[in-house]
Amino acid sequence: MMAADETSARLTAVLDKVRALGPTLRERALEAERAGRHSDETIADIDATGAFEIGSPAEFGGYEFSVRQQLDVVTEVAKWDGSCGWTVWAGASTNWIPAGSGARVVEEVYKPEWVGPRVAGSSHFPASRGRAKRVEGGWQLSGGPWTFGSDALWAPFTNLGCIADDGEGPYLVGAQVPLGELRFLDDWHVAGMRATGSVSCKLAADELFVPDHRCVDFRDITGGNLDNGLKGSLWQAPSLGWSFSLMAGMSIGIAQGALERFLERSAGRPIRGTTYKNQLEAPLTHLMLAEFHSKVQSATLMTRANAEETDRLGVLAAAGTPADPDYMQRFSARVLVETAYAAKWCAEAVELLQRNSGSTAIMDFEPIQRAWRDARVVTLHGALNLEALSENYGRLMAGVQPHNFAGITTLDRFAPTAPNKAV
Template sequence: MAAVQDKSGRLAEIVEKVRALGPTLRDRALDAERAGRLSDQTIADIDATGAFNIGSPAEYGGDELSVRQQLDVVSEVAKWDGSCGWCVWVAASTNWIPAGSGARVVEEVYGPQWVGPRVAGSSHFPASRGRARRTEGGWIISGGPWTFGSDSLWAPYTNLGCITDEADGKRLLAVQVPIGELRFLDDWQVAGMRGTGSVSLMLPSDELFVPDYRVVDFSDIAGMTIDNGLAGSLWQAPSLGWAFSLMGGMSIGIAQGALDRFLDRSAGRPIRGTTYKDQLQAPLTHLMLAEVHSKIRSATLMAQANAAETDRLGELAAAGTPADPEYMQNFSARVLVETAYVAKWCAEAIELLQRNSGSTAIMESESIQRAWRDARVITLHGALNLEALSENYGRLMAGIQPHNFAGITTLDRFAPAALKKAG
């Protein structure tokens, strides 16, 4: 097991640089919304803070911060602009995909110098329209479009989900494709997170040859069965814990930014229909602020605990003493449903702030209304179906296996063999 290094100094340095850049990110947010993407200058500026490097391997010059430390960076970026936070979250939380694809892909992704996120992912759900068939030396992929390609506009590689249907049945493959072999659609017209540029992707022609080493069974990536040559315990951390603990950081950062903005704009502002001349002096404001605090605080503690547990589980696995499958299944189910609650509580907190901000808070230039929309988009993410996640975790609590389904958030891969038949 590689020694765990104290990187608190590096974390503080990155957070301080993000904080200094923050007002600029906030000022650029409206232009990014109207353009449907962050500017290349914004990507370069975020890269200069180190935020895109927090989950990259140390062997290739990456900071390889712990998941708990990465959470703080994602939250700080999202506090200033949700779309920037989303792009940093994707950049950090998808590193496990190339890392799980083997040493050659790792070298290809992290070896060269690059400004911006290193890898993106798209359509790793059962509904993937991508198809793959074997050919000499590799695979032919076809189909599309691959939707919700966050970070794909800037990353050197995007990992596409493709379905192959061979003699052993349908399988989900992860296919690493260079940016120059992709075509981007102008279809990101959405209610929130508009600046992320999470466009759909197509191939330049009907089919594309991809060499064999860039095509990996998704179950091998999720199970971390392929040697990648990386020594740190981060690469043994559970992928769902990594991805979704950090996702909670987005919601937390956006909510904290909205709260900061509310306090700033409310000083000296009268409340219509009352005799209060200063909103911050009104008891009704104090009651609302306490509720907002409690929602954000609860969300923060939950996300922090899940991130810390993700790190602990990675360290156990790296030491050769991994947690048992039943615990891993329960943890993965729990981190999913708790992240859905983090998103819910933060969105509710922002709605309270929005409702108490007056009619001027609907202006395009007002960051509170953007936070309101961005936070709601997180709650609608395909992996954060609160009711479905609640049922799955509740089934586990009741001693019943969760639903068995294909895709990135499947839980059956962790289940002890004796329990799988009960699902």
């Protein structure tokens, strides 16, 4: 593990490189949107900043930043282009999946040299169309396609969610599938985050044999039941805290970038229907900016607190004194609902800027309209159903168990044994 000062210096270096690359990412955004994916040049340029290594194991040369530090990187990338932020977020926030799949998968994913994100995942929900059947020496995969494959175009492996049934009822498994065994559909035609290339994927053949070590019961992955050979506390941190704190950082970065662009284009711009010759001197602009600040600052403070708590819980677990299940359940539910609120508030904040930017802000070359669309897409992520998450957290606050459902955001993976208490 790196010393704290060395890690801090490396984080600063990554952030400085992202800031230097940022204007180029923004300049390429329109072309990438039209293509429905980042160019290979953009992926290589982001890789050169170190952004794809922020959540990779130190044992294999990765930076293994804390969740709080990863949050800063995701936020900075998203400030320049939401789709680039999504791509870095997806790569960083899903490292827990291969790490939870055991030491052999970890070595296969992280040991080779690679340009681009190392991790991708697709369809880790009960509605997965993928099927996995036990056979001698491994598993036979079939079905698909697997949807919303963020980073699958560039990662060496994609973890595919599959439903298995050994006769005692269906359950979810994660199958680590090499890039060369996948084919991608041209179905990413969306309102925002267009350059992420989050296409559906299918198997290159009707069926695929996957060796036993690459297909893991998802309950073992979420429970951290397999030895991965990694020593850092990051690998003991709660996966929902890791994934969703970074997701909120994406929303915050998009809002920050939109604000910079708004201030830049509003200087000296008159407001039609008024006598104001400079939009930045108008009281109505000042009121709007204060509301923008309050929404984004609220999202930022909650998100930073969740990232820091995720790191603290990882340290506790690594020291052999993990938080009790009851607290973990409430923390996980809290992270989910607060991420949904952060996404909502940031999207609303960007909409304030959009509505006050005039008709030229609807042009496809204008970053503000892209930020507006991208921020709304984050709120529509399948795991961020605000009303459902609010109900589940409210149930816990009232002393009632949340809904029992399957998937990566299930809250019943914890088994409370005592009344709620602080840790």
